[in-house]
Amino acid sequence: MTDTSLLSSDSERHARPLKFAHNLLMEEPLDLERGGCLTQVNVTYETYGRLNADRSNAVLLCHALSGDSHVAAHTSDDDPGWWDIAVGPGKAIDTDRYFVICPNVLGGCRGTTGPNSFNPKTGKPYGADFPVITVGDIVEVQRRLVDHLGIDRLLAVVGGSLGGHMALTWATRHSDRLLGVAPVATSACLTSQALAFDVVGRNAILRDPNYLEGQYYESGHGPLVGLAIARMLGHITYLSREGMTEKFDAERFRPREVLSAFETKFSVGSYLAHQGDRFGERFDANSYMTLSMAMDLFDLGITPEKLAEAVSRSDCRWLLFSFTSDWLFPPFQSQQIVDALIAADKPVSYCNIKSRCGHDAFLLDDDLPTYGELLRAFLANLSGTPISPTSDNPGAGAEPDRTVHSPTSIFHGRHRLDYDTIVDLIPLGASVLDLGCGTGSLLARLAARGHERLMGIEWDEQSIVRGLQRGLDVVQADLNQGLAAFGDDQFDIVVLSQTLQTVTDVERVVDEMLRVGSRGIVSFPNLAHRDHRHRLSTEGRAPGIDAAAGYKWYNTPNVRFLSLYDFEDFCRDKGITIHQIVALDTAADRRVEDDPNLAANVAIAVVSK
């Protein structure tokens, strides 16, 4: 049962000495948010890479509940760290470029002051006398460390899970101290379900007869059974159901042999017994109680109003990502934060990464090709050096570029008449939201033209990565679900380019674009073009609007078919004003002036409501 494929990333790392750790003893008393005071605090931290001359390349990493300062190996023979796959020379968080700081958190048990530390007042471990701490207290200690290192402004703060709560706190409380923040697989507060699991875990520790009201350090024994129960429960919640099926179903009734006083009858049982037993060797039950309570008390905004108020205080750039199979910090919780940021008009990117790895995904390499590149691009953008700012050709290792917009585009060359036309229709300096922005070609061109407030909405994961590599802010969303997070008239222009015909809920999408944008620019293929009329009328067959792209009636991405007249009728019925229509014959590469509903194959309309 020591097959590493069965082990979560931070397992099996017994409490080893931290050879490269620094310690900072802070003599200044720390007043705690929930009352009480720690007269002195030690912080154990590790650093990677070099702080540059203008001290602008520092990245603070915040670890999750059971992590520590050892985020990565320092040398080839060093112990592995908890995020080796993402932190190191040339890696996503590139220690050749950035100065990485990772402190053990307040309340932890790996160097930084926590319940197992000596209480200077008594000369004994704090135990249950360790006060209730909050994520705010943890972050305050981190802030003092950053001060001590002489860093006025961090390039970024990055953290997942409980570390994500810390990142959120940095961004909303110390916004002047960082350029960007990446809260990962996290939430504004736990779901009641996730909180309930924590409660059960703490109850198992609290009612373990060896807990001794938290003063077990001198008993030679601790609440190891309770801690193991809590840890088993934790492991279930870190994995996805699919992931557990893959790991355990084939050998369900043939568990490996594990020496344990816990049940080892099923393969998943022997795994949990092993994890539970091992955890007590490296972690302190009081720290578990303290940190899980800090997580449960975290409340950036359990109500939308409170969340909106919190994010309104931020003044940095945001990247969030979640994982589709994470049910402990489910994606909708990241989306709530993204929605609040959008409503507050903050620069934000977001991707809900398709994953089978559950909450643990951000620690595993399965989805690193996506989340690592998001982080790499985000840090590059914060440094002011996007990976490939304008090129339509991707950098090395990236995905090949798509057509500018949706796969239904009727254009397939480099020259895009409709696309040139849209750029021409956008006033200089206008703020622009591009619905279905693809890899961001249109927005990148606008950025090069000097537009400052630009944002894209896109569904495809790799296109979002590409957008970030171009220096853009792109949020993943399904247009059919609407744009509820956006405020009225939030953008000067909202673009819906070659996308209208692919959405099912046309009324909602158009309604929303004209609520959010002062003006909308819509382009669509014209069903009444003479070729299409001819095909139906004379040949008796369905028009092949995107036949050039190889599609037929039964497999086209298009699900809505309209003529220029239909669009005009629609606008009249819905009270939409058409300010301008540009009709194009893209085959002849020209604008059409006469009888556009017959001669144009594409129409571009500037509209408002």
Add this chain to the structure above:
Amino acid sequence: MTDTSLLSSDSERHARPLKFAHNLLMEEPLDLERGGCLTQVNVTYETYGRLNADRSNAVLLCHALSGDSHVAAHTSDDDPGWWDIAVGPGKAIDTDRYFVICPNVLGGCRGTTGPNSFNPKTGKPYGADFPVITVGDIVEVQRRLVDHLGIDRLLAVVGGSLGGHMALTWATRHSDRLLGVAPVATSACLTSQALAFDVVGRNAILRDPNYLEGQYYESGHGPLVGLAIARMLGHITYLSREGMTEKFDAERFRPREVLSAFETKFSVGSYLAHQGDRFGERFDANSYMTLSMAMDLFDLGITPEKLAEAVSRSDCRWLLFSFTSDWLFPPFQSQQIVDALIAADKPVSYCNIKSRCGHDAFLLDDDLPTYGELLRAFLANLSGTPISPTSDNPGAGAEPDRTVHSPTSIFHGRHRLDYDTIVDLIPLGASVLDLGCGTGSLLARLAARGHERLMGIEWDEQSIVRGLQRGLDVVQADLNQGLAAFGDDQFDIVVLSQTLQTVTDVERVVDEMLRVGSRGIVSFPNLAHRDHRHRLSTEGRAPGIDAAAGYKWYNTPNVRFLSLYDFEDFCRDKGITIHQIVALDTAADRRVEDDPNLAANVAIAVVSK
């Protein structure tokens, strides 16, 4: 904290005397599947209603892990039962019509022999000496009870969760003893995730110092802390995440006062503390261990092959339903059983009921309007008296009938030329699968014509209820996901009536229908009808294929548009043989012979591959 809205259905029912229970002492030894033997077994059971003269109206109810024989109140002043909402005079399981039997399960702690029973060999409670039992052993005891009651063939066996495992065992092991089975919110085996929760619960009991290796009955104390931890965990898994949010989020930080040694800091914490403390007052820890192990060992088929083999032994009619928010017995597990039954050509109905109530849903009244009517219709069908066998008008209390097929139908009256035509095209006695069967009008007419093997696939929940009320077998499925469960040539005819134009993945649906059916009958609106040509060609607007139903290009349920020629081209390209095409002009209420691609608005094709 005794607000009943916060309490799960079976909570707060302390161990009260079972006034109406019968006891049957079985002197015949019971050899157990995993070895060992119980020399005698007592069964505690309750009955409701009257056994009819030919003993054909008996319904066996199987309770879940913490249930008992008291399924419903017997009199107005009797204690409430665990399924009062569904069992009683006039209710879904109507005790005016059916003789209901509910035994406490073997291994339980409410009368039937279990770990807290006296071991005749020692004169003391079995405790940990109680042998490992299986669901098969539980069912064997139930079978002996049914023998004792003189019932050769049960009308039905109904059970949810662990009770569903019993129902599955009845249907696959004693198929000659029942006409129908309704396994509810259950599975062929637990997911590894669900199993893991059971393991943690048992570990909490096993490692409770008061467990005393299971011999705690004389200690005056039991492993109440461990049992409470297990129960808290159970409660989390019975509820959905959404349900917990609704119950606990608003008052998260303001818990009600509960006297407990467990943590009561959060509203969900005080709820769990209360539930955990109360459970020990009515349930025995050894029974919890015994029954959860029986559930974990249950394996009707962890592999598809084993499951197929198991259901092939069944010879009864099936109804399964699951609940969308049930994550402990997730819907895909019911679907696996349904798929196996389909593959084995067994009569089965299935509905995945849209619910916010999680696994508990089958015990709550939120979704009773759907699942209660499914059960009522299923039992009526087993009795040979469908609620409304042929009528297009529903019975009292049911939903109003829809149009015969999809909402995109171009017909809205009672007279349906296309529908008459399809019936005429189906050979007498043919087996028929109707894809998108709506409320089952076509199938009901075929049933009246004497067709025996009929089945419908439908997406809409209420239409499925209506189908069952007509005596039909209807399975909920999304046609775009294909028909993978069906075998090649499983039906003589597969019908796809006015549905082709609403599916996105046309190729897959057509491929599948022609694999599953020896022949397919497809009806669709003809885009090249002269009215549609005229509208595009002369008016320059999109044809309004279902304009008569009030739809426009931007909100029609249709997403695919084809002419009769397009369909012919498609068939030629895909190697599909067209045996016959009937072209209709439904406005003129006649068949079209000349130039059908111009004159017909609907085409019906008989095809094969």
